[in-house]
Amino acid sequence: MAGVVVVGSQWGDEGKGKITDYLSQQADYVVRYQGGNNAGHTIEFNGKKFALRLIPSGIFNAKTVVLGNGMVINPKALLEEMKYLNEAGIQTDHILISDRAHLTLPYHIEIDGIQEERRGANSIGTTKKGIGPTYVDKYARIGIRIGEFVNEALFLKRLQEVLPLKKQEFPELNFTVEEIFEEYKEYAKIIKPMVTDTGLVLDEAFRENKKVLFEGAQGTMLDIDYGTYPFVTSSHPGANGVCEGAGIGPTNIQTAIGIIKAYTTRVGAGAFPTEIDGELAHFIREAGHEYGTVTKRPRRIGWFDAVVVNQSRRMSGLTGVSLMLLDVLTGLETLKICTAYSLDGKIIHALPSTISELERVQPIYEEMPGWKEDITQVRSFAELPVACQNYLRRIEELIHCPIQIFSVGPDRLQTIILKEVF
Ligand code: GDP
Ligand code: IMO
Ligand code: MG
Numbered sequence: 001m002a003g004v005v006v007v008g009s010q011w012g013d014e015g016k017g018k019i020t021d022y023l024s025q026q027a028d029y030v031v032r033y034q035g036g037n038n039a040g041h042t043i044e045f046n047g048k049k050f051a052l053r054l055i056p057s058g059i060f061n062a063k064t065v066v067l068g069n070g071m072v073i074n075p076k077a078l079l080e081e082m083k084y085l086n087e088a089g090i091q092t093d094h095i096l097i098s099d100r101a102h103l104t105l106p107y108h109i110e111i112d113g114i115q116e117e118r119r120g121a122n123s124i125g126t127t128k129k130g131i132g133p134t135y136v137d138k139y140a141r142i143g144i145r146i147g148e149f150v151n152e153a154l155f156l157k158r159l160q161e162v163l164p165l166k167k168q169e170f171p172e173l174n175f176t177v178e179e180i181f182e183e184y185k186e187y188a189k190i191i192k193p194m195v196t197d198t199g200l201v202l203d204e205a206f207r208e209n210k211k212v213l214f215e216g217a218q219g220t221m222l223d224i225d226y227g228t229y230p231f232v233t234s235s236h237p238g239a240n241g242v243c244e245g246a247g248i249g250p251t252n253i254q255t256a257i258g259i260i261k262a263y264t265t266r267v268g269a270g271a272f273p274t275e276i277d278g279e280l281a282h283f284i285r286e287a288g289h290e291y292g293t294v295t296k297r298p299r300r301i302g303w304f305d306a307v308v309v310n311q312s313r314r315m316s317g318l319t320g321v322s323l324m325l326l327d328v329l330t331g332l333e334t335l336k337i338c339t340a341y342s343l344d345g346k347i348i349h350a351l352p353s354t355i356s357e358l359e360r361v362q363p364i365y366e367e368m369p370g371w372k373e374d375i376t377q378v379r380s381f382a383e384l385p386v387a388c389q390n391y392l393r394r395i396e397e398l399i400h401c402p403i404q405i406f407s408v409g410p411d412r413l414q415t416i417i418l419k420e421v422f
Pocket of ligand 1: 008012013014016017018039040043044287293325326410
């Protein structure tokens with residue numbers, strides 16, 4: 001049995017948490033492979049609602065959940081999240097953490113804020129969780145890894161080496177080694193039993209034909225290489241990130257499900273070709289409750305963009321998509337789909353690499369009739385209004401990828417599987 005990956009295929013918040021939770025009912029392992037607590041994944045079932053940041057959305061169903069080596073982990077935030085789940089009666093004793101994942105410490109969070117301020121008008125609008133600065137330390141080869149963190153003497157030694165370097169670079173920082181060490185060594189004690197070489201665990205899982213589900217955070221348009229750079233996150237949210245972030249090989253992934261909204265949203269700054277504003281954006285924002293899970297910021301709203309999803313399909317080798325929040329579009333007279341861009345008079349079908357070109361592209365739209373019927377109780381494709389069926393069929397054509405799942409509400413039950421994933 002090969003692995004399945006759930007990939008955010010726009011700018012994040014597509015509904016990855018919902019689909020990961022749904023598919024985890026059949027999975028043995030659910031694995032996060034990148035990002036940190038910049039993620040906010042919402043899951044609803046049995047009248048309960050949960051928002052997760054670091055813990056995989058498979059926590060409610062899977063036998064084991066894994067925080068992979070490609071993640072950046074704030075241990076304080078992780079323990080708070082575990083407490084939040086425990087208080088709701090959810091067990092968290094089946095979490096494993098990679099010894100190679102990187103540690104986010106208070107100075108990373110402060111540096112995130114300092115850098116955003118220094119960027120001024122060019123600020124990215126990060127989640128200010130210290131994600132970028134933690135990845136910077138990883139690639140500058142001065143990061144502290146979880147395996148070092150849970151060894152008290154080693155953790156102290158690494159802090160003594162690293163903190164002075166960070167203070168040289170950012171004189172504003174006034175943390176001391178002692179204060180960080182005293183607080184964080186207590187978190188390390190709690191986390192230690194969960195830490196292991198998770199690459200070995202997954203290798204065994206694959207050899208035993210277990211079902212392994214990988215959960216992406218963010219979205220492919222926030223990919224550090226292929227996203228709307230520099231307005232991106234600092235990891236690889238696509239299926240391209242799974243190998244490096246989970247310690248497995250590409251042949252372990254057979255299925256990549258792109259999670260897409262029936263429209264588009266984005267939080268934070270950066271180009272957004274199909275962005276709309278005014279009353280229409282307000283309607284969609286309110287209908288879809290489009291406010292950030294982590295930062296509560298109103299999400300920017302736009303029409304469905306097939307150029308974006310095609311780029312995500314290419315990057316992740318998507319084998320199918322799950323179309324989310326279809327119910328939100330109910331009541332709109334007409335719907336627009338962006339089929340290509342025009343850039344300086346030329347028609348293009350891929351995102352240009354520079355931000356100045358990205359800001360100049362003009363979406364080319366086709367328009368389709370909308371539907372008025374409430375679809376939140378629909379449980380099959382045939383029950384959808386014809387206009388809605390046509391909208392789905394047209395999206396499939398434009399993205400060159402089958403719609404395998406669609407979703408008509410936030411609850412687990414409002415998920416329609418057109419073709420089984422596992
Ligand atoms: P993620 O970051 O990709 O996991 O997505 P978020 O949880 O940040 O945002 C998706 C939001 O849409 C959440 O509030 C979900 O509960 C909600 N949601 C997911 N699918 C649907 C759907 O089909 N319809 C509606 N109305 N809401 C949905
Ligand atoms: P989920 O997993 C939407 C955005 C931020 C900012 C940029 C960089 O819930 O889909 P960072 O803090 O990562 O350095 O911020 O990326 N961003 C997200 N947008 N959903 C997310 O996660 C995001 N995580 C980061 O708004 O524009
Ligand atoms: Mg989210």
